[in-house]
Amino acid sequence: MGKKLLIMALSSGLFFSSLAGTVQGAGNTEPGADQKEINGTETAPAEEITEESGIKEQAPKQAEQEKEETAAPAESGENVPAEGDSNQENQAEGDLPEEPNEQAEQNLPVSEEPVQQLEQSVTQEPETGTEAEAVRDQPSVQPEAKQAKAAKTSPTADEVKDGVVEVGNIKYFLKNGAITHSEVYNNGSLIKIQEYYPGSTVKNAESRLKYVFELDLKSSIKKATKVNLKSQKPEAYYQYYSNTQYGNHGYNIQYVFDLNQSGYVTKATKREKGTKRILSWYEYYPNTSFGKHGNNIKYIFDLNTSGHITNASKREKGTKVILERYDYYPGTVYGKHGKNISYVYLFNSKGYVEKATKREKGTKRILTWYKYYANTSFKNKGNNIEYIFNLNKYGYVTKAWKRAKNSKRVMSEYVYYDKASYGKHGSKIKYIFHYDKNGYFTSAVTRKNNSYTVINAWEYYPKTTGSNRSNNVKYWFNIDNDGKIIAGYLREPNSKVTKGQYIFYSGTKYGNHWSRVSSQNLYVQRIRQNPELPWGCAVVSLTQTLNFKGHNLDKIKMAKSMPYSKDPKKGYVGSPFKSQQGDPNLIYPEGLIGLAKKYQTNSQVINGISEAQIKSELQKGNPVLVWVVWKFKPLEWRYYYSGKDRMLAPKEYHVITLTGYDDQGNYIYTDPAGSLISSKVSKSKFNSIFNSFGRRAIVVR
Structure with missing residues (x-):
């Protein structure tokens, strides 16, 4: 006979002792008791092996369990990951796809090819010694697991109810006539463990494979495959954390990949080591082949310890370039996440954030648009927002703000006309307000x-x-x-x-x-210096200028409060209340600036002031006191006093307030000794005298 069919009728206690030694299970089953799950492990996400693996019989549910798993959900047309992408909206955790030995864990990209079908054949030899009836060959899942074609045995395989049937390099473990699982050997080494759909026998085993676990030389699981009952094609792949032993694998799944009827990866999950907690969900572009899936992830969803989505990202097809990122409201459940996005971030081809939106909880309505400065990294996005746009319930822009780079300081605020659509809002701005660095x-x-x-x-x-x-x-x-x-x-x-x-x-x-x-x-209102202050032009010009700035000052009190000195750069020389009588009755800008600063602290002496400076100060609303000569006569000098007090001073001088200019080449001024409220002088005439006096001036700011 080719290969010998060895049938061992074992008690249930002896059977589980063998299983524990071969499979490395977590616990032994007591003799006479119904067979229990192997170490409490699971097969598919949230679906227990005791119901589907054949280790524990569930006859009332068998017909339902043999139904073909549905294909992965269709892609969503939305630009963000939504319920339509997840196919989880009406699916509770206990209804997720099956996994080997009571497991609900899931996978990420690892490149391994789908497992092929295992060819099996069982040849029985009747006790009479006549020719054995050949059992028809069935499609195999794994080439290296081929059974011996025909083997003779004393009892038929149908007669073995409890025990081990060894066919070639495969050992089948039976309970009440049904296969619970099998072991595949190569040169004496265990290389695979296989599980079957309920009701499987040695005769039909090759067409009822459910899970195939591939082992390494240390008997650790490298990979597992879930096989569809009808087609016997892979419908899910499982990858495990290193050194995972069969029997303890339910809590050590690292990635679970779901395949559609065409064999393409549609979804995957990553699980936490030692638990069944899902860390991440993955959704793939159409026609993604397992083994080449790493660069074909469309969406990645990260979950917190409570199992809620915290953030997600969208990747470019064929690369790992991130196109979009998503933040979610607290308590967001995968499968119902599409309407619970709080922020969407859009990236350019260089990986920098360009725009973002804030969404309303429970809807997809955009509340706010954000536009970022160039070359903004995701990490630094908070302080690099250039514009923020607020939208009303109809989706129209109502307000916007511009921020300073590398800060959250508002530089400008925008208010819009009705029905301003984002993207076409520029021409719908009604008001623009600009702010300084302090927010004023x-x-x-x-x-x-x-x-x-x-x-x-x-x-x-x-x-x-x-x-x-x-x-x-x-x-x-x-x-x-x-x-x-x-x-x-x-x-x-x-x-x-x-x-x-x-x-x-x-x-x-x-x-x-x-x-x-x-x-x-x-509009500097003139204050007459006469008759009280015949030589008080400087202090009266200052008084009328300070009153223009909002003060209410009296010329007499101002004249009495200004400093007096024998040096015109330190105070008034003489008396403004009377004619010269031998005194120059003179004060220079340096002697008067202290009184000006008492009321307007930013006032300044600018001797040698240029025409451009005069024009700039006047535009800012700052009148300019200038030292010239009465009626713009030529400047004449003479000496006053004698000895150590001898002083060179103008015979005559005058101080007026420059208030403006016109387009005819004239300066406009207010003269405390003039007859007009406002007077004019040509710039050429003014400059000839002003230059001769050193262009002495005080700007009252």
Whole structure:
């Protein structure tokens, strides 16, 4: 006879003793008791081996258990991982696909080929010694597990109810006539353990394989395959943590891969070592082959210790490049996660975050859009948001903010017209507010609807907040419907009183307007110096300028409070209350600046001031005190006093307040000794005298 069929009728106690020694199971079954599960291990995710492996009979459920597992869910059309991708919406944990020996664990990419079918044949030899009836060969799952074709034995295999049937290199373990499992040997070494669907016998074993465990030289499980009952094709692969022994493998599955009817990987899970807790879910692009799946992952979902999804990522097909990342609301369950995304992050081809959205819990409605500065890494995204856009319940942008790079400081705020769609929102901005580094308003504009044209503009005094903004406007610009500035106005702090006017060259639009001022004038109210202060032009000019800045000062009190000295750079030489009478009655900017700073601390002496500086200060609303000569006559000098007190001083001088200029080449000024409220002098005439006096000046800020 070819190979000898050895049949050993064993008691149930002897059978489990053999199983424990061969399979390395966790516990032995007592004689006479129903056969128990091997070490409490599992086969498929949340489906127990006792129901499906054949180790424990479950006759009432057998028909249901032999049904073919369904294929993996179809891909979702959404741009984010949703319920449609998971096929888990109506699936409880106990209903997940089966796994070898009571296990609900799952896998990630490892490249191993699907297991082929094992060929088996059992030849029986009747007791009469006649020719044995050949049992028809059936498709095999694993080539190296081929059985011997025909073997003679005394009793037939059908007659063995409890024990071991050895056919070639395979040992079948039977209980009540049904196979519980088998062992495959090669040159005396155990290389595979196979489990079968309930009701399997030696005759039909080759067509009823359920799980195949491949072992290494140390008898540790390298890989397992779940086989479909009808097709006997692989429908799931399992990979294990190192040194996993059969019998203890249920809690040591590292990855579980689900296959569709075409043999392609559709999903996978990664499990925690020593437990059945799922750490991650994986979903794959269509037609992903096992062994080449590592670069074909579409979505990866990470779970916390409670089994809820915390975050996920979407990968590019054929690579591991991340296209999107997802954060989830607390308590999000896989399979119902599509409507529980809190944030979606979009990446460019270089791996930098470009945009993100915040979603409403329980829906997919976008609450907020985020746009990031260039080259923003995912790790540094929090401080690199450039724009934030808030959306209403209809999906329209209502407000937005611009942030400073590498911080969360708001630089600008935007308010939109109705029905501003994100992506087309630029022309729907109604108001723009700009802030300084301390969060105070600096300026604001109004734009025309469906346009970028500015039709109103405001610039604010320092430390302007939302509560005092309307009364703290420094400049207001009157602009026509085409965006051309008609005029600008200077306002008094904490009020709406107009303090000056600016006229711009034709066609000037807001944005570059300060470089296109054609004329301007500050409304500095004249204070007459006479008759009380015939030589008090300097202190009276200072008084009227300080009052322009919001003070209410008296010229006489100011004259008495200014310093007096024999040095005009330290104080007044003589008396402003009377004519010269031998005194120069003179004070220079250096002697008067202390009194100016008492009220306006930022005031400054600028001797040698340029025309550009004068123009800049006037545009900012800062009048300029200048030292010239009465009626712009030529400057003459003479000596006063004698001896050590001898002093060279102008015979005559005058101090006025420059308030503006026009487009005809004139300066505008307020003269405390003049007859006009506001006077003009040509720039050429002014500069000839002003230059001869050293361009002495005080800017009152």
